[in-house]
Amino acid sequence: MGETMGATGPLDGIRVIDLSTVVMGPYAAQILGDLGADVIKIESPVDAVRTGEYRTTPGMTPLNLNVNRNKRSVALNLKDETGRAQALALISTADVLITNMRPGALDRLGLNYDDVAERNRRLVYAHAQGYRSDSARAGNAAYDETVQAASGLVDIADRAMGTPVYLPTILADKVSALVIVYSVLAALVHRDRTGLGQQIEIPMTDTLLAFNLVEHLAGHVYEPAHGTTGFPLSMSKGHRAVRTKDGLACVIPYNPRNFRDMFAAAGRPDLVEDPRVNAETIDGADIDALFELTAECAAALTTAEWADVCTKHSIPMAPVLQLDRVHEDEYVREGHLLDTVEHPTEGRIRTVGIPMRFSATPGSIRRLAPVPGQHTEEVLADLAII
Template structure:
C-alpha cells in the first residue's frame, strides 16, 4: 500500500490543471451533480459547493466517523469549498446570486419548479451573468409533463429500460448493483459542460445545458440494444444478442472466478486447442459471426465446462500466451491491495484534516500536461462559508448573520 500522505498540508488555494481559472458553482445534491463537479474540480476548476444549513443529503449516509462526513460524501466532494446558505432567506439568496454573478458554470439537479420559485432558473441567472454555463440535470426533460417528478437512480433505471434489460438477461427486472444512472449522467454533465465552456471561451456567451437522466440513460442503453429495431421495418428483435444470452457471465475456475472471452474466430480456435478440445476449435457453430450469433449460449456453456479444469493462474497463462482476452474477477476488497491500482495512485491512503486516515479514490485520468490533482479533500459542512463570503465583500457582521443557522459539524 502507498505510504500515507498528508492531504491537509496541500494548500487549498492552489488551483492547477486544464480548468485553472474556471469557477464552478455546485448547487447539486446526492451523487450525480456532486460527482460531476468533483471531476471538474480534479481538472483544476475552483468549485464552490452551496449547501443548505442541514447539508447535502449525501452527508447523512453511512458509514461515517463524524456527523456529516460519510464515506459517500468523501468520494464525491473533494476539490471543493463548502458554503452553507439558506437560499430561502434574503441574505442567503443574495450571497448565492453574487457567487453566480462571477461564475463560469453552475450545476444543479434541483427540480425546475423549485429553481423558478427561488429565482435560480436559467433565464433569471443568464440575465445576471450572460457568460454563465448553466447545467441542470434531473430525472426527466424540463419541458415534459414529468419535469417535476422525483427521480432517484432506481427510478431512472426503470424508466430508461435498464431494469428491462436485466429482465431480459436474468428473468427479473432488477436494478444494477451500482448507482449506474447517477454516475453515467455525471459523466455526461462533465463533457457537456466542457463543450459549453469551449463555446463560452470562443464567444463570451454562456448557454443552458440540460441533462435529462432518463433520456441520457435510454440513449446509453440503445447504443447496442436498439439492435434489429435500428431498421424500419425491424431486421430483428430489440437486444444485443451476445449480452442477452444466458451464460454471459464470469466462469468458475478450479480455484476462483474469471472472465475468459475468446472473441474472434482466431481466439476461439486458440482457446479450444489450448484447452485440449481440438474438436471444438473448428466447430461450425462458432466459425463466424453469423453462426456465433445463433449459438452464443452453446459457446458460453463449452467455455464454462472447461474453465473448472484449471486454476485461474493457469488460465491466465494460457490466455496470455495465445492473446485471448482474459481477466480474473477482482473482489472489491482486494483492490486496495492490488499493485495495479495502488502503484498508479488510483487508490491512495491519505490523512483527512478531520476524518483521519482514509482511502481516497483519485481520478483515473492521465493527462501529460495538465494532470488531475487533489488540492483539498472533502470539506466539512460550511467550512469555507466565511472565507467565500469575505471574498464577496461581506462584513464580519453580515457573515455572522448569514451563518448563524448553520449547525456545528465539530
C-alpha cells in the same frame, strides 16, 4: 493531506458553483474540480449523501467523501433573503453553475436560468433532472432505480438474466454526471468563441436511454425492424464471468480462433474440431451453447494459468477484482487509483485516484471533502460579500 495549492490542471481559473445534492451533480462538480476548477459547493441543510454511516464526524459519510473533494463548502440558507443574495453574488462570479433542484424550487428561489443570466451572461448553467422540462413527467421525482426502469435498462436485465433487477451501481447518476461534465466543457468552448454562456439541460432518463440504445436498439435500427432489440452477445444467458480452478475470471472468446485456442488449452480436442468454431464467424444462434462450454472448460486451469494462455493467444481475459481487496491489487496500486491519505477530520482514509492523465496539465487532489460550511467565511470574505 489537508488543503494544498499548486498546479491544478487544465481547468485552472474556472470557477464552478455546485448547487446540487446527492451524487449526480456533486460527482460532476468533483470531476471538474479534479481537473483544476475552483469548485464552491453551496450546501443544502439536508443532503442525502451526508446521511448514513460515518466514522468520526456527522455528515462525513463514505459516499460524501467520494463525491465532494476538491471543493470549498459554503453553508447558505437559500430560503432566507440574505442567504439567497449571497448565493446570487457567488454565482455572479462563476463560470459554471451545476444544479439538480427541481424547476419549481429554482423559480421560487429566483435561481432559474433567466434570473441568474441577467447578472452573468457568461455563465454556463447546467441543470440536471429526471425528465425533460417540456415533458408530462417534468415534475416527477427521479431516482437511479426509476431511471433504470424508464430507460429500458431493467427490461434489458430481465431479458438477459431472467429477473427484472436494478444494476447494483448507481449507473444513471454517474453516467449523467459524465454527460454534465462534457456538456459543460463544450459550452465553455462555445463561450470562449462567442463570449456568451448558455443553459444546458441534462435529463437523466434521456441520457441513460441514449446510452442503452447504442447497442441494444439492434434490429430496430431499421424501419421496418430487421430483428429484435437487444445486443445478442450481451443478452446471452452465458454472458458472465466463469469459475476457474481457483477463482473467478472473465474469459471471453470473441471469434472462432479464440474459442479453438481456449478449448485446446483446456484439453478438449473434441471441441477444437467442433464445426461451430470452425466457421468464418460465430453464428449468433450458437453463442449461448459456446459460452456454456467456456464456463465448463474454465475449471481446467487456474486464473493465473488462464492469464498466460489468453495473453499468448490474444483471448480477452481479466481476473475478477474483489472489491474487498482492491487496495491490494497491483494494477490499482501502480496507477494510484486508490491511495491512503490523512483527512483533517476523518483521519486516514482511502481516496479514489484521478483516472484521466494529461501530459501537460495533470489534474490533482488539492482538497479532501470538507465538513458542511467549512469555507463559508473564507469564501464570502474573499468575494467581499460579507
